[in-house]
Amino acid sequence: MVITLFYFHDPMCSWCYAFDFSLxxxxxxLPDFIxxxxxxxxxxxxxxxxMPVELQKNIQQTWRRIEQTVPNMLFNYDFWIINIPVRSTYPACRAILAARQQGTDFEDKMIGAIQTAYYQKAKNPSLPSTLLQCALEVGLAVDKFANDLTSDEIEEELxxxxSTARSFSVISYPSLLLEHGGRLFPVSVDYLDxxxxxxxxxxxxxxxxxxxx
Known part of the structure; x- marks a missing residue:
């Protein structure tokens, strides 16, 4: 018997980044059957x-709240100085799916690379150049990754x-849902334990x- 624990996330969600250690x-x-x-x-x-200035301020406030809530979490606020922020996470999402095409192990590696680039190195994951650099760092075949990133297949998968997240009525990230016997059970996200x-x-x-x- 295999039971599924769904993890809903976005690679540019700062609370998802804060959840990474606990996740x-x-x-x-987890037991082997989950x-x-x-x-x-x-x-x-x-x-x-x-990105509108007011939204930039709101996201920076979120970063500060995370730093106050989750031990050892620090963000590089230079991002807001050296970049022109764009409120677009879909490119980074496609990058995760393109990495997954080359092996499931690359999925987590790419998530980590994007989060490090964004939150620690003040790079902009909305830009293809940043995503290509991340692909190189994790050892992906960069030419294949670049082609997949803009492919119809990856867009359809995204x-x-x-649609799956919406069909499960997920409205915030990160979220956990345990599926068993045709039923879904929400699992409370704990960033600390x-x-x-x-x-x-x-x-x-x-x-x-x-x-x-």
Whole structure:
């Protein structure tokens, strides 16, 4: 029996970045019969328009709130000085899917590379040049990655994943949903302690007939 834990995210979601350490620990300790399936929700569609100043301020406030909430989380605020911010996460989302084309191991590596480029190196993941550099850093075949990034196949896959998130009524990222027996059970995201999520998942399964933890 395989049970699915859906993880809904966006590579340019700062709260998803804050959740990464706890998520990694959760993945390591999940029972073997539970698999994590990552679904990209797509926060912001394609645009070349500069991000409104008020939105820039709101996102910076979010970064500060995360730093106050999650230990050891630091952001490089130079991003807002040396870039022209664009509210578009779809390019980075496509980059994750293009990386996945070359092997599932590359999915997590690309997420990490994009987050590091954005939050630590003050690079702009809305730009193809940044995404190509990330692909090079994680060891992808860059020519294939570049072709896949703009392909109809990847665009279709992105739209399918966005539709999946919406069909599950996911409205915020990161989000976790445990699927079993045709039912969906929300799992509370804990940025500080992955064990609380383990206990919640075990509690759900213990109440489900035919499941042994």
């Amino acid at each position: 990694t620990a959760l993945q390591k300790e 698999r994590i399936k990552k679904i990209i929700g797509g926060l912001a569609p394609d645009t070349t328009q500069p 739209q399918n994943e966005i 992955h064990e609380t999520m383990i206990r919640e998942i075990v509690s759900i399964l213990e109440k489900t007939p035919g499941v042994s933890c």
